[in-house]
Amino acid sequence: MVEKEIENFSLAQICRSGQCFRMEETEDDLFTIYAGDRCIKIWQNGKSCRFYCGEEEYDEFWKDYFDLDNDYSVYMAQANPNDAYLNRAIAFGSGMRILKQDLWEMIVSFLISQQNNIVRIRRCIANICEKYGEEKVIWVPQSPEKSRQLISSQEENREIRYHAFPAPEALCGLSEDALKECNLGYRSKYVVRAARSVVTGEFDPEAVSAMSYRKAKEELLKLFGVGEKVADCICLFALHHLQAFPMDTHIKQAMAEHYKRGFPNRRYRGFQGVMQQYIFYYELCGKKEYICEGTKLKEK
DNA sequence: CGCCAGGGGAGCT
DNA sequence: AGCTCCCCTGGC
Numbered sequence: 001m002v003e004k005e006i007e008n009f010s011l012a013q014i015c016r017s018g019q020c021f022r023m024e025e026t027e028d029d030l031f032t033i034y035a036g037d038r039c040i041k042i043w044q045n046g047k048s049c050r051f052y053c054g055e056e057e058y059d060e061f062w063k064d065y066f067d068l069d070n071d072y073s074v075y076m077a078q079a080n081p082n083d084a085y086l087n088r089a090i091a092f093g094s095g096m097r098i099l100k101q102d103l104w105e106m107i108v109s110f111l112i113s114q115q116n117n118i119v120r121i122r123r124c125i126a127n128i129c130e131k132y133g134e135e136k137v138i139w140v141p142q143s144p145e146k147s148r149q150l151i152s153s154q155e156e157n158r159e160i161r162y163h164a165f166p167a168p169e170a171l172c173g174l175s176e177d178a179l180k181e182c183n184l185g186y187r188s189k190y191v192v193r194a195a196r197s198v199v200t201g202e203f204d205p206e207a208v209s210a211m212s213y214r215k216a217k218e219e220l221l222k223l224f225g226v227g228e229k230v231a232d233c234i235c236l237f238a239l240h241h242l243q244a245f246p247m248d249t250h251i252k253q254a255m256a257e258h259y260k261r262g263f264p265n266r267r268y269r270g271f272q273g274v275m276q277q278y279i280f281y282y283e284l285c286g287k288k289e290y291i292c293e294g295t296k297l298k299e300k
Numbered sequence: 301c302g303c304c305a306g307g308g309g310a311g312c313t
Numbered sequence: 314a315g316c317t318c319c320c321c322t323g324g325c
Contacts, residue, residue: 018307114308120322121307185321190309227309248307280307 002051002058008072010095011044017281019237020099021109021122022129022165034129035065036102037164041140052140067097067240075274080267085258086275089282096277099237103205104198105165106238107223110230111190120183125165127182128191132170133163171195190225197223213241236273245272250283 011031015023022034031042040062041052051058063069076094079086112124139157171179172195179188197203208219216239220231228247235244245263247255255263268275 110307113306115306115320116308116322117306119306180321183322186319187321225309229308233307246307250307252307284307 002053002055004049004051004068005047006049006068007047008076008094009044009047009049009066009068009097011042011049013093013095013281014066014097014099016285017093017096017277018118018284019233019277020101021118021125034162034165036105037134037136039136039138039160039162065100067100070097072097072274075271078268078271079275080264086279089278089286092286093278093281096274096281098240098242098274098277100240101238102165103209103234103238104168106234107194107220107226108165108191110233110237111194111223111225112184112187113233114187114225114227114230116187124183124187128171128179128184129163129165131182132166134167134170135161136164137161168195168198172199187225190223193224194226209239213239213243216241217244232273236276242271242273243269245276248280250280251276254279254283 011023011033012025014020015025015031020033024032026032026041029043029045031044033040033042038061043050043052051062053062076090079090081087108128109121109125113121116124138160140160171192174192174195176189176192179191182188184191194203198205203219203223208216211219213235217231217235220226220234221228226234232244232246235241236246245251245265263272263275265272
């Protein structure tokens with residue numbers, strides 16, 4: 001059990017931001033996050049966070065995963081004071097983080113994301129995890145009420161079974177259409193071929209992780225089904241290349257409306273991706289009329 | 301049934 | 314860079 005006070009960190013916002021498809025608010029203020037073969041429950045009320053894991057796991061994995069050593073107020077403060085739109089977006093998503101997710105998982109997730117909506121992307125990923133991911137077990141407090149108290153004895157805990165994200169080896173032997181059963185549609189062959197590329201060594205995640213943004217993107221673009229936008233999403237959400245600026249339909253729309261002369265890349269050199277994420281989240285969730293209920297947003 | 305949109309991509313010019 | 318065509322599912 002790890003207790004922290006964290007500034008500019010909102011699991012609710014990250015959850016809705018579309019960079020992570022295996023994260024949900026299970027109960028009020030209680031989040032469940034799956035990452036690779038891990039799973040964690042986190043309770044958050046404002047700045048107060050309670051990670052249901054040991055100090056060791058927090059230090060060696062989750063702290064880095066959520067980019068918690070990085071001070072995002074530095075990025076936010078860089079916004080041009082005359083750019084009212086960007087400042088609105090930043091204020092709306094002030095708890096945003098760019099996660100450091102698993103490379104293989106992000107390749108598959110964003111291959112699936114193309115011509116697809118977020119609800120269905122989540123379902124597709126849940127399907128392939130359930131069918132091809134290794135079964136895992138963790139222990140969590142048995143009820144939301146109890147989760148609000150500190151619990152150390154394991155008898156009071158309850159086991160949770162879940163499925164890890166499938167390894168490339170679990171998918172490389174499938175026929176190209178096999179994942180249509182998981183609702184992937186024509187994207188099935190992209191995922192199967194990507195798995196083969198990894199298993200044959202043609203695409204080496206370790207090596208790509210060590211590359212610069214340019215080189216990594218170049219390698220990613222070699223994968224069948226990976227184009228500009230998907231490559232940039234992977235660079236941003238797995239490799240933490242904060243200069244990557246994925247141009248999806250929402251962002252294109254925002255650019256056309258608010259940055260007719262192009263996004264000021266000079267000004268935000270090196271962290272355009274962070275600004276992109278504030279804008280994306282604002283376009284996705286900030287436009288409709290919402291009622292705020294704690295960390296939850298309800299459509300009016 | 302048709303139509304279209306959902307965080308595109310490949311393969312051309 | 315811009316165009317066409319391709320691809321699949323879900324909602325109306």
